[in-house]
Amino acid sequence: MSLLLSLFLSFMQVGLFSIGGGYAAIPLIQNQTVAIHSWLTISEFTDLVTIAEMTPGPIAVNAATFVGIRIAGLPGAIVATFGCIFPSLIIVSLLSYIYYKYRSLSTLQSVLSALRPAVVGLIGSAALSMAILVGTDKIDGTFNFLGVLAFAVAFILINRFKKNPILIMVSCGLANLLLCLVTGFSI
Amino acid sequence: MENKKGLFVKLFLSMLQISAFTFGGGFVIVSLMKKRFVDGYHWLDEDEMLDLTALAQSSPGAIAVNGAILVGYKVAGFPGMVISVLGTILPPMVILSVVSVFYNTFATNLYVALVLRGMQAGVAAIITDVVFSLGAKVLKDKNYLHDLLIILSFCAVFFLKINVAVIILVAGVIGLIEGRIARRSA
Numbered sequence: 001m002s003l004l005l006s007l008f009l010s011f012m013q014v015g016l017f018s019i020g021g022g023y024a025a026i027p028l029i030q031n032q033t034v035a036i037h038s039w040l041t042i043s044e045f046t047d048l049v050t051i052a053e054m055t056p057g058p059i060a061v062n063a064a065t066f067v068g069i070r071i072a073g074l075p076g077a078i079v080a081t082f083g084c085i086f087p088s089l090i091i092v093s094l095l096s097y098i099y100y101k102y103r104s105l106s107t108l109q110s111v112l113s114a115l116r117p118a119v120v121g122l123i124g125s126a127a128l129s130m131a132i133l134v135g136t137d138k139i140d141g142t143f144n145f146l147g148v149l150a151f152a153v154a155f156i157l158i159n160r161f162k163k164n165p166i167l168i169m170v171s172c173g174l175a176n177l178l179l180c181l182v183t184g185f186s187i
Numbered sequence: 188m189e190n191k192k193g194l195f196v197k198l199f200l201s202m203l204q205i206s207a208f209t210f211g212g213g214f215v216i217v218s219l220m221k222k223r224f225v226d227g228y229h230w231l232d233e234d235e236m237l238d239l240t241a242l243a244q245s246s247p248g249a250i251a252v253n254g255a256i257l258v259g260y261k262v263a264g265f266p267g268m269v270i271s272v273l274g275t276i277l278p279p280m281v282i283l284s285v286v287s288v289f290y291n292t293f294a295t296n297l298y299v300a301l302v303l304r305g306m307q308a309g310v311a312a313i314i315t316d317v318v319f320s321l322g323a324k325v326l327k328d329k330n331y332l333h334d335l336l337i338i339l340s341f342c343a344v345f346f347l348k349i350n351v352a353v354i355i356l357v358a359g360v361i362g363l364i365e366g367r368i369a370r371r372s373a
Binding site: 015017047050054055056057058061062065070081085087088089092093095096097099100106109111116117118119122123124125133134138147150151152154157158162165171173176177180 | 209222237243279293302354370
């Protein structure tokens with residue numbers, strides 16, 4: 001019982017103190033799971049980060065499931081995950097309420113109208129970082145023509161032809177596998 | 188709006204699907220949510236989506252979970268929030284449980300690596316598309332301060348690696364001052 005409680009409290013802290021998404025959470029998770037509680041060795045922690053990168057979902061939720069299941073089975077995974085989303089549930093639902101109640105106020109309007117362009121800039125930065133990653137060869141770091149071509153084709157299909165983005169994403173993955181099997185080249 | 192049950196099912200399945208394919212950071216999920224809920228279902232407008240993104244990004248916790256709470260709340264109140272969050276956390280929980288058992292086989296599998304690498308190109312394209320459509324919306328207002336804010340926030344995070352919560356806070360303060368000045372001169 002006390003193990004489940006400390007899992008809950010640890011991941012609640014991860015959820016509460018990580019602001020700004022994935023990479024902000026990594027040091028907090030490391031601190032809780034490796035340094036404070038010794039639930040994982042540093043090598044297991046590195047594996048965890050690799051898994052989290054390779055699988056969908058927020059890293060904090062991935063970490064909570066991974067650590068929870070290892071030290072306390074399925075109940076551990078559920079308790080740890082709930083701990084990590086608990087602060088969000090309280091804080092963000094309160095924010096939703098405030099937003100929808102007061103968003104017509106002119107003060108909040110002017111704040112929001114300046115936040116919107118800032119968010120566009122932030123998403124723009126994420127987009128460019130990913131495009132650079134795709135446009136760079138993963139072995140020797142040179143220009144990756146096939147990667148840029150795949151990016152451009154996917155972009156046109158989504159932006160011009162309004163194709164389903166998830167379908168395009170999965171197609172890109174399968175196309176790369178097929179390409180490699182047939183020609184030996186891959187992006 | 189359609190009946191409650193149909194709405195819940197649609198919301199749950201959408202989040203489940205989006206969450207199952209969200210490789211990469213929180214902005215990927217926000218982009219997919221925008222495509223689905225703004226362009227597809229018209230449950231939110233573009234301004235709202237940008238506001239919710241700012242809130243999700245500057246609140247503690249995973250952006251995906253925060254975004255799910257905000258959209259769920261808007262679409263169907265408290266039950267919507269619960270359904271949306273469940274849809275968001277189920278796929279990573281199930282996948283991680285399975286992967287943690289088969290970790291070694293999974294990590295070294297060449298085919299898995301190839302598919303994941305290919306998917307990165309698609310992800311980059313989705314986010315770029317969202318930047319274009321949301322950016323066009325801001326540019327249409329012809330407010331030069333806001334146009335400049337796009338560039339400044341981009342540089343602040345891309346080159347200077349400033350914490351996004353700080354950038355959002357500063358942008359909010361700029362908006363507050365801008366609003367005060369506009370009202371005083373009006």
